Amino acid sequence: MIENDHVVLWNRCLNIIRDNVPDTTYKTWFEPIVPLKYEDHALTIGVPSPFFYEFLEEKFVDLLRAALYKEIGEGTQLMYCILTDKTNHITVNIEGTKRSSALPAQTVIKDGNKAPNPMQAPAPQDLDPHLNPNYNFENFIKGNSNEFSRTVGETVAKNPARTFNPLFLYGPSGVGKTHLINAIGTRIKELYPEKRVLYVSAHLFQVQYTDSVRTNHFNDFISFYQTIDVLIIDDIQEFAGVTKTQNTFFHIFNHLHQNGKQLILTSDRAPVMLQGMEERLLTRFKWGLVAELEKPDVELRKNILRNKIRRDGLNIPESVINYIAENVNESVRELEGIINSLLAQSIIFKRDVDIDLAERIVRKAVRCESKPITIEDIIAKVCSHYEIEESAIHTKTRKREVVQVRQVAMFLAKKHTDASSSKIGQLIGNKDHATVLHACKIVKDQVEVDKSFKADIEEIEALLRRK
Numbered sequence: 173m174i175e176n177d178h179v180v181l182w183n184r185c186l187n188i189i190r191d192n193v194p195d196t197t198y199k200t201w202f203e204p205i206v207p208l209k210y211e212d213h214a215l216t217i218g219v220p221s222p223f224f225y226e227f228l229e230e231k232f233v234d235l236l237r238a239a240l241y242k243e244i245g246e247g248t249q250l251m252y253c254i255l256t257d258k259t260n261h262i263t264v265n266i267e268g269t270k271r272s273s274a275l276p277a278q279t280v281i282k283d284g285n286k287a288p289n290p291m292q293a294p295a296p297q298d299l300d301p302h303l304n305p306n307y308n309f310e311n312f313i314k315g316n317s318n319e320f321s322r323t324v325g326e327t328v329a330k331n332p333a334r335t336f337n338p339l340f341l342y343g344p345s346g347v348g349k350t351h352l353i354n355a356i357g358t359r360i361k362e363l364y365p366e367k368r369v370l371y372v373s374a375h376l377f378q379v380q381y382t383d384s385v386r387t388n389h390f391n392d393f394i395s396f397y398q399t400i401d402v403l404i405i406d407d408i409q410e411f412a413g414v415t416k417t418q419n420t421f422f423h424i425f426n427h428l429h430q431n432g433k434q435l436i437l438t439s440d441r442a443p444v445m446l447q448g449m450e451e452r453l454l455t456r457f458k459w460g461l462v463a464e465l466e467k468p469d470v471e472l473r474k475n476i477l478r479n480k481i482r483r484d485g486l487n488i489p490e491s492v493i494n495y496i497a498e499n500v501n502e503s504v505r506e507l508e509g510i511i512n513s514l515l516a517q518s519i520i521f522k523r524d525v526d527i528d529l530a531e532r533i534v535r536k537a538v539r540c541e542s543k544p545i546t547i548e549d550i551i552a553k554v555c556s557h558y559e560i561e562e563s564a565i566h567t568k569t570r571k572r573e574v575v576q577v578r579q580v581a582m583f584l585a586k587k588h589t590d591a592s593s594s595k596i597g598q599l600i601g602n603k604d605h606a607t608v609l610h611a612c613k614i615v616k617d618q619v620e621v622d623k624s625f626k627a628d629i630e631e632i633e634a635l636l637r638r639k
């Protein structure tokens with residue numbers, strides 16, 4: 173094979189990819205890729221950041237696999253090489269194209285995945301913060317569901333480590349957590365260019381940690397993270413059950429916090445609902461401010477759609493926007509997907525975007541096979557399981573058995589619905605949001621030590637799923 177075979181092979185793959193994605197997508201996500209080598213049936217490509225790798229694997233894994241198999245051969249592997257540090261040229265190699273939407277990426281770290289030695293710690297301007305510049309405050313649309321989180325995010329960005337530390341943001345998938353924390357990091361870099369800001373997914377942190385142990389660079393790993401001024405970790409729920417990573421993060425957290433450095437964390441659930449996480453970490457998560465991002469309401473959904481349509485230079489009638497906003501209510505990511513499909517279909521079939529087309533796409537995209545569990549279902553099932561009148565849990569009584577039923581209902585509502593804690597409290601006994609979080613903790617703790625109580629909860633959950 174000639175020396176630059178990898179370039180030739182990758183260019184052939186690019187020809188296929190170019191034909192299958194819009195021009196702007198190609199420019200943004202494929203032009204920056206650098207082919208690095210081809211050996212042992214594996215093509216290694218260089219990507220600018222972990223975010224880039226994650227995005228490619230999430231959105232384009234099938235296309236990449238198809239191009240590789242067609243142009244290079246069945247079973248060809250794709251390896252990513254991420255430059256974690258510009259000064260030291262340290263790379264993280266991650267095996268890709270094995271991922272399916274159902275399974276998380278199987279990652280294999282090859283050589284060189286160590287955090288940089290702090291003795292050669294790069295100057296702040298050389299440390300790549302791995303922030304996504306497309307996620308900023310300017311294009312983060314405000315609405316009832318995110319206003320509080322956005323405001324505290326702006327406050328933290330103005331004065332890092334002076335107000336809410338850590339800042340813990342949580343909410344269901346696709347509601348803008350990653351967008352918001354990137355916006356905070358980017359704003360901090362604009363206001364304080366000298367600060368060492370780092371965005372890292374909990375998954376990548378864990379991969380780096382494990383590899384540092386394997387290659388005897390654990391001290392470098394710890395020291396590197398201790399030099400960060402603003403550490404942003406996304407999807408912290410991924411630390412659940414991985415004790416050693418939690419332990420290491422605990423020490424980094426303490427060091428940074430004690431030294432007046434800012435921590436910003438996200439999770440798909442509130443600290444109180446994080447099972448498999450050490451209590452000492454959970455306590456720390458609550459030291460600063462815990463803020464919830466809820467699913468967007470219809471007004472916010474319309475504004476996000478209008479903004480996306482304007483940015484993409486599209487022409488979509490207001491009636492279509494209203495239809496989509498009223499029928500697609502899971503997440504912002506889902507809304508964006510609908511607009512992309514609409515656009516693709518209107519190009520392929522050379523037709524205008526109208527209600528007819530929108531209806532067809534929405535029907536295919538929105539899951540309607542199973543109705544979501546509601547708080548009313550939960551109240552009914554819990555009360556019938558414990559054989560008490562539904563009306564009892566709405567009274568002010570503090571009888572032990574009623575209090576427990578109320579707490580179980582709150583716990584299940586938090587776990588199985590996307591209602592905010594305040595909403596749950598309002599519908600179950602007219603309590604406030606702190607009471608709901610307290611109830612969740614009580615139930616979670618009891619589930620861990622009381623087998624028969626755990627069996628009760630599982631039985632109710634089975635009934636709820638069967639409804």
Ligand SMILES: Nc1ncnc2c1ncn2[C@@H]1O[C@H](COP(=O)(O)OP(=O)(O)OP(=O)(O)O)[C@@H](O)[C@H]1O
Nearest residue numbers: 311312313344345346347348349350351352504505
């Ligand atoms: N308020 C908003 N304004 C504009 N875009 C938004 C808003 N909220 C979310 N988005 C967009 O929706 C998409 C999904 O958001 P994001 O990745 O931040 O969600 P997430 O809550 O981190 O989800 P996950 O937990 O699955 O990672 C992104 O493209 C983001 O830019």
